[in-house]
Amino acid sequence: MRLLIIEDDREALAYLAKAFREAGHLPDTAADGLDGYALAQGGDYDVLVVDRMLPKLDGLSLVRALREQDIATPVLFLSALGQVDDRVKGLRAGGDDYLPKPYAFSELLARAEVLARRRSTAMGASVATHYRVGDLDLDRLSHRVARAGRDIPLQPREFRLLEYLMRHAGQVVTRTMLLEHVWDYHFDPQTNVIDVHISRLRAKIDKDFERPLLHTIRGTGYVLRADDAGPVSP
Secondary structure (H helix, E strand, O other), rough: OEEEEEEOEEEEEEHHHHHHHHOOEEEEEHHHHHHHHHHHHHHOOOOOEEEOOOOOOHHHHHHHHHHHOOOOOOOEEEEOOOHHHHHHHHHHHOOOOEEEEEOOOHHHHHHHHHHEEEEEHHHHHHHHEEEEEOOOOOOOOEEEEOOEEEEEOOOOOHHHHHHHHOOOOOOOEHHHHHHHHOOOOOOOOOOOOOHHHHHHHHHOOOOOOOOEEEEEEEEOOEEEEEOOOEOOOO
């Protein structure tokens, strides 16, 4: 699940991003309404998690503006304003769900996953939830990875790495791209964290199979490649 979290409380934002990553999902973040609005316009997100009280552009106005542009990405509002009238305002502004603060992350996660499944069902083939490269399959909703019908257990970070590579199957993915989209790092290109995870992932998806799928492009990056690479619909 790719989601955008828009929250001005930096500690809460960091906590939510970390928690969603540990659950195997791909969060982007924004700390004010204008940045969140710009990302929500250009990003292909499954869910937006939006705080109501935001600087520069409040959450209700942000969502109204998206709906006026026919951007239908599901929105889950978070707010300390939890009265019935507050929840009604959020839903009427275009929100799909409303969770008052304080909340349990397990409930937030469950609600976000439900919205993502509904969007996937509603949009059908236009949203890829299943990717296939050769005989390697990844299902985003069930978090299942298999090659030639054999299940391959992956850690959350390995799953995110493989999903990113499969979304860009046949394309060379640079180290910088992986740092920014899988680790959310915008610095330290010399870190060996990518090499370590690529090695672990390659051992799991290629080691016991005749044809390798994950290739290193020396001096550039990596590519996951097969003749029939690409996303498929469930």
